[in-house]
Each structure stands twice: as C-alpha cells, then as structure tokens.
Amino acid sequence: MVLDTELAWAGVCQWPLVPILLRGLLSASTLGLLGLILAFHIKDIQLYMLENGLRDWRVALGPARLGLILLELGVCALHPPPPPLGPPPPVRPGAGPGAGHAAAAVLGAPRRPHGHSAGGRGGAGGPGGGWAACGCAAPSPCAPLLARHPAALLLALALGAWVLSAWVLAACESGVPGGAGGLGATLWLVPITFLTIGYGDLVPGTICGRLVCLVAGILGVGCTALLVAVAAEKLEFTRAEKHVHNFMLGVECARKMKHTAATVLQEAWRVHRHRRRQEPARARRHQRRLLSTLHTFRELRLQHRALREQVNSMVDISKMQLVLGEISAGLSSGHQELRQRLDGLEWKLDALARRLGTPGAPPTPPGR
Structure with a gap:
C-alpha cells in the first residue's frame, strides 16, 4: 500500500x-x-x-x-x-494526492488479528490463547517484554507512531499551498505535536493533516501517562507497607473466592434444573456462565496462592535474619565459654606440674 x-x-x-x-x-x-x-x-x-x-x-x-x-x-x-478499469481520473492542478491517498494509506496500514x-x-x-497466536500486544510474548523492559517497548511504539504519522501527514500535505511540506518537515512536526510542545513554525493546512496531528497529540498524552505509570511502578514499598498491602490483598482475594464459589454452585444448580425441565437454551446460557465463573475462580485461586507465596517469602527472609542473629550470638557466647575452659585447663596443668616438681608448693592461680 x-x-x-x-x-x-x-x-x-x-x-x-x-x-x-x-x-x-x-x-x-x-x-x-x-x-x-x-x-x-x-x-x-x-x-x-x-x-x-x-x-x-x-x-x-x-x-x-x-x-x-x-x-x-x-x-x-x-x-x-x-x-476501476479505464483511464485515470483527471487531477486538478496543484491538488496533489492529498486526503485520498492518505485515507488509502490509513486503510492499507498493516493489520493484525485482534x-x-x-x-x-x-x-x-x-x-493468552488467541493473543499468543497472533503476536500482537498480548500476554504472550509482549506482556513479559512489557514487564521486563517497559521503557524500551514504549520508546519503540512511540518511534513507530512518529514515523507512520509523519508519512501519512506528508501524504495529506503534499502539493497543498501553505501546508506542512514534505516528509522532512512532517518528521519535525509530528514529534513536536506528540510531545505537546507546539512551536507553531509548521501548521497543517488540510483537514486530514489536522486530524493526524490531533491523533499524534492524543498518543503523546497517552505515552506520557504510561511513562508516569512505569515510573510509579518502579517505586517500591517499605517492608511494613508490603506486609499491610499483601494482607489486604489476601483478605480481598479470599472474599472474592468465597463469592465466586457460591456463584459456581448456583450456576451448576441452574444448569441441572433447566436440563431436567428440557430447556436447552437456558441450560447452555447458564453453562457458559458456569464456565466463565470457574475460570474466574481459577484465576483468583492462583492470585491468592501467589500472594501467600510472596508473604511466606517475606516472612522467611525475616526469620532467616533472626536465625542468623541467634547463630551469631550463640557462636560468640560459645567462643567465650571455650576460652574460659581453656584458661582453667591451663591453670590446672600448671598446678599439676608444680606439685610434681616441688612437693608441698601451693598452686598459683591463673593471671599471676
């Protein structure tokens, strides 16, 4: 295209x-x-x-x-x-491709299955079943990439949006008097609009160009918000805040699990009741709800398990620090006790040697 x-x-x-x-x-x-x-x-x-x-x-x-x-x-x-087959339609002088080819460019942009x-x-x-097969912004593989390198992925998306918007804007503004100009000028205009700066040195002269600049500005605001969200996500809680946050999430997740389990029993009973009444349409509808509720229950159970593992890991780290402190204190006290015993044993050996050498001599206490 x-x-x-x-x-x-x-x-x-x-x-x-x-x-x-x-x-x-x-x-x-x-x-x-x-x-x-x-x-x-x-x-x-x-x-x-x-x-x-x-x-x-x-x-x-x-x-x-x-x-x-x-x-x-x-x-x-x-x-x-x-x-259509036949001679091409006449082009008005100074009209250029303008909005017709720009619309064709937008319609012919690369599409991916959603x-x-x-x-x-x-x-x-x-x-992530459907997402994994199409390869677009999906839990697999772009979600792990977004979790590991969010800034790099956002930068790549912003650059792609800049280049595509600049090309479409150049197609809109080509041959228009007082327009934004060629591709070089639009490669300058789109980032300035994307970053919401707007110097005013270049202005689009067509409706199509103005729409492209409007979309670029909206994308710029969205990317800025995403960068702020990424920066906020990088901030870590303190240990006490993590404990409180995980505790509240665990309580909320447990409450949702109980509610979802009750919904599963309710939908299962409705499926059984409609099957006995020979109502297949209602039975299928409640069966779909039952499957959706079961899927929600599985996700909540996995989330609750992950929260428990996270809490246990934090508790294990605290316990490990306490155990290491107790081991260090025990080693210090054991070293002092061993030193005292060695001093006592040395005093007894000196006393025994003196008694064997000079009978009747009193033993000399240690330290003299």
Whole structure:
C-alpha cells in the first residue's frame, strides 16, 4: 500500500495496470488474513471444547464472543478497493494526492488479528490463547517484554507512531499551498505535536493533516501517562507497607473466592434444573456462565496462592535474619565459654606440674 501511494504521489508510473495489480494483491492478502482468522477461531473453539469436555459448540460460542469475532473480521477487512478499469481520473492542478491517498494509506496500514479467548486455561482457551497466536500486544510474548523492559517497548511504539504519522501527514500535505511540506518537515512536526510542545513554525493546512496531528497529540498524552505509570511502578514499598498491602490483598482475594464459589454452585444448580425441565437454551446460557465463573475462580485461586507465596517469602527472609542473629550470638557466647575452659585447663596443668616438681608448693592461680 505504501508503494502504491508513493507511485501515485510521484506520478512516475502511467501504466494503469500497476495500481490494479497492487490493490489486487492487497485484496488477496486481506482475504487470506480473514481466512486465517476464521481458521484460528475454529481451532480455538475446538480446543476450548476439548479442554472443558463440551459437546455442543454453541456453548463455547457465546453472543459476546461471536460479536468480538465479527468485529475483528470487519476491522481486518477494511482496505482500499482496486481502482476501476479505464483511464485515470483527471487531477486538478496543484491538488496533489492529498486526503485520498492518505485515507488509502490509513486503510492499507498493516493489520493484525485482534485475537481473544473467552476463558479457560492453557491452549487456545487460556487467558493468552488467541493473543499468543497472533503476536500482537498480548500476554504472550509482549506482556513479559512489557514487564521486563517497559521503557524500551514504549520508546519503540512511540518511534513507530512518529514515523507512520509523519508519512501519512506528508501524504495529506503534499502539493497543498501553505501546508506542512514534505516528509522532512512532517518528521519535525509530528514529534513536536506528540510531545505537546507546539512551536507553531509548521501548521497543517488540510483537514486530514489536522486530524493526524490531533491523533499524534492524543498518543503523546497517552505515552506520557504510561511513562508516569512505569515510573510509579518502579517505586517500591517499605517492608511494613508490603506486609499491610499483601494482607489486604489476601483478605480481598479470599472474599472474592468465597463469592465466586457460591456463584459456581448456583450456576451448576441452574444448569441441572433447566436440563431436567428440557430447556436447552437456558441450560447452555447458564453453562457458559458456569464456565466463565470457574475460570474466574481459577484465576483468583492462583492470585491468592501467589500472594501467600510472596508473604511466606517475606516472612522467611525475616526469620532467616533472626536465625542468623541467634547463630551469631550463640557462636560468640560459645567462643567465650571455650576460652574460659581453656584458661582453667591451663591453670590446672600448671598446678599439676608444680606439685610434681616441688612437693608441698601451693598452686598459683591463673593471671599471676
């Protein structure tokens, strides 16, 4: 899409089959992407059914999940259609590519599946099942990367947003009198807008350019907030604050576990009751709720276990410090006692030697 936009922008290729070929390849890649998304979701539902022991696929495919799949397909299907056959439309003098190619560039931007999963653990039914298959901002592998190197990841995303916004802004402002200018000028304008500085030396002259600058400013505010959040996350609590914080989290997690366990029993009873009444639709609805509640209960149990392990590790460190202090004190007292015994033994040996050498001589106490 970038190649098509640049060729149309420069006007160096007058062969009408080139844009048709490029747009056709873009449409073919979009159809392939939609097919891969459908195949992924079918496999995801099959794994979810296999993991939870389901026989009816309608239980796994709820209304919310179906809506997300349709929304994902609709977003990924957006792309500029191939141009009609025939001579190209006349271009007005001084019009340039402007908003038409900029809109095509936005529609033809790289798309990725917005994978998701509707509960369960492990495989495609886990919390990162769909995300792990598509490779976008997901629990795997970008979430560990965000946890380990948050500043580097935010910097890479900001640079990518700068370059893409500058290119789209250059496509919008090309050939417009009083516009922002070429790619070099937009590479200066976008970071200044992104960082919310705004010197005012360059101003976009088209509606498309103003929208791009508006989006760049919003992204800049969001990145600034994320950097502040990362800096706040790096601040550590004191030991007493950690104990209090973990205790409160443990109490809240235990309360949620009890509430979720009661909900599991309630939904299981409703599934049994609707099955006895021969109401399959309501039984499937409550079965979906039961599976979702079970998934929530598993996550709460894992969270509670992690909190307990963290508390135990903090307690173990405190106990280790106390034990090391007691061992050090015991070694010091044992050393003093051993020294006293050695002094007493030396005094007794001296006394015994004197008695053997000079009978009747009184023993000399130690220290004389």
